[in-house]
Amino acid sequence: MAKTYLSKSTFIKGVQCEKALYLHKYNRELADDISPQQQAVFESGTSVGLLAQELFPQGVDASPKDYSQYFQSFKYTLELINKGVEVIYEAGFFYDNVMCFVDVLVKEKEGWHAYEVKSSTKITDTYIIDASLQYHVIKNSGLDLVNISIIHIDNSYVRSGAIDPKKLFQLVLVTQHAIDKQNYIKDKLTILHGVLSQDSIPNIDIGPHCASPYDCNFKGYCWQGLPSYSIFDLSRLNKKIKWNLYNRGVVDINQIPINVGLSDNQKIEVDAYVNKKEIIHKFKIREFVNSLSDNIFYLDFETYQSAIPPFSNVKPYQQIPFQYSAHYERNQKMMHVEFLAKDAVTDCREKFIQHLIDDMQEDGDILVYNIGFERSRLRELIAVFPQYKIPLQAIINRMKDLMIPFKEKWYYLPSMKGSYSIKSVLPALSSMSYDDLEINNGGLASVTFANMHIISNQDSLNVIRKNLLEYCKRDTLAMVEILNVLKMV
Template structure:
């Protein structure tokens, strides 16, 4: 029987769920497809790791060329150590059928200092266990490790001038934790190797571990028995209560016991689902509609985030608005205006502000969907560009939230499936208008697409991408127009 090897990632997967580890090793065909957002997270980690290498210049890269070259990489690492190389990137080690690659390995005064790089802004328990495993493997290969540290993003760093890597990153020494976790790591490795030696898939039920600390990539397989609309869709229901109900055999909303501690809105959802009826509070909806001015804007922003701030007065992961769409209603006429920045490497925030102020020049309320988002974006713009404070605050003062009637369950249908997101509200109220036909059909995809548009060299392709971005954002505000029309008809 061939040896079964664990890596850092499979070890963490096994800690989260032994069934997931087993499926990954022997039934990987059952895994969910990797989506663009997951791939973006992987790519981001790679970029941050490469950037951190600049803190220790002149190193030699020992990383494997592909997944079949792990042991060649480990041999290369040993040769580099023997040859006196003092900075090694992606140094590979193997002990007791466990393979790990340390992001940066540095020799100082005869001892080695190991650094694991994370693109997160927080030091988590998982990262400490991650580093503890690497420390365990390296120490047991005979390497003299003076310290092991985690390098992670400093979210308080506000860029001004050239990128300062020493301020962008935080260094946290976790050697004591790694030493204290030694026996835990050793025992867990024995357990996980024992799991992988089994002849059948471990019988582990779904639970909170399916999404903590990471979303499992076998959720589609393990959750296949859960209805499309179940207790897990019931809005604002505490996770602990959901899993307690599931443990009692409750999945369908009709099975929820009478003694369950539910809010009024949750009871509305259940009643609507069980009777397949719409819940419409006409008086409250009419009051909301009547509170709106006759001249009215429908406004929507799109934003992106970058772990590395590309320009001044930007922090890691700061939400940067790059696009808006506005539909303006007056005297039964609807006009449209829009803005889309050049790319994510160009600071277009001031241009965004100037266009927004110009396009919001008419009187009247400004209707948004989820007011906290647009409000926070504008407040951040005010922080960065205080010279536009009065105009931007005036825009905030005119804002009203179209999400309110749906969040408060003044209007609810079973088709909304417990959500008040516009992506659920629109098909429930206006089934003829959809996002499905669009190339870009959700905000995450729009954000990722724009963030990477500077990598596209073909001008024709760039034009198509920009057209798709504009169509998506325009659909958001057109959806708001149509949703409000439905509310007006009540």
């Protein structure tokens, strides 16, 4: 019986896709594994919620000790209300087989005010639906709820000293929106409860809803019948065109009609796949290679971001560089330099700058993969540390982009499957890969570094630092390998 209950999260899942709701309730083993990056998003939301409680101090926490004890939380919430407690965190309510937990519930002169905290920087339609469901449950459970607001992060906030929650957060009243949505909520609840009473999985095909408003965690199950290289992998093809093709029965790349209106690069991609062709524009590639200096530095940054700025002169979700790797050749020998910050709560940006300036020396092109990323990070550092503007700008001026030959399809192999990311290009050109590394992608590197400060065991920290250094080093070594392939054209 418990499986027929709905919560805020399962309601939103059902609004997105009734099949996903059913699978979540009855076939959860079919869900995709939660990645470390996804887990980090969940944990970030928890941290943001706890910080927002400081806007309403001296509250009492009504949250259950574990998820199975939610009915005790409903009872405890009622006890706190009857005792006259005016600020309650995670207040629990239950009505019509729907449960919800309000981040902050505050007794004001006019009545009770519910606050829902979001780690996002803007309010979305989904958040309004979320708040409307809470309004429905709380109001109908008998509480005199007069207002409901959404608290979200202000992305214009720049930390200066200690975090100021009053400046970090924006409070937006959405009561009228919630009232206007009540008929929608009631109708949708009837539908979703009906879905959960079915004996079989709803017959719903894949569609745009698989990624809107959130990436569905049953995509692996629902999309398993697609070919390994389908129309959905075609680079930069408009989503509407992709779904129009799918609805016409076009799934495989070689089924795409000639009148679809593909770009030149997309035509190259399709032609290479269908005819098993290697696209190698020798003149363009040689021109690119010849434009590079004799002395080349291969440079790569790693960054992390946090909803809550970790130190001064940082905005929410700002990309903070914490690591770099650089390879360069001297006297026919490949040299390597690197930097890795202490942890994510220590501001090591100035040390990063100083080491980078020293390591990049004064001459030679600096080769990066996706120049916009590294260039933007350096410009952000200049804004905070203007005393280093001249040497950092000199580094920017020396940068060249190794991604260009692949982005422009001067060098394209069918095995790249439309992607020009270094993770797709490298294995297509070389036997080198990231498969042997504990940390094998940038997202995992960011999450790992962001959590280093909570690890107290020094041996564990040493292993993590080693793994981070090995990953970033592999990125620049991959660039060396890729350029060597281009030089042989």
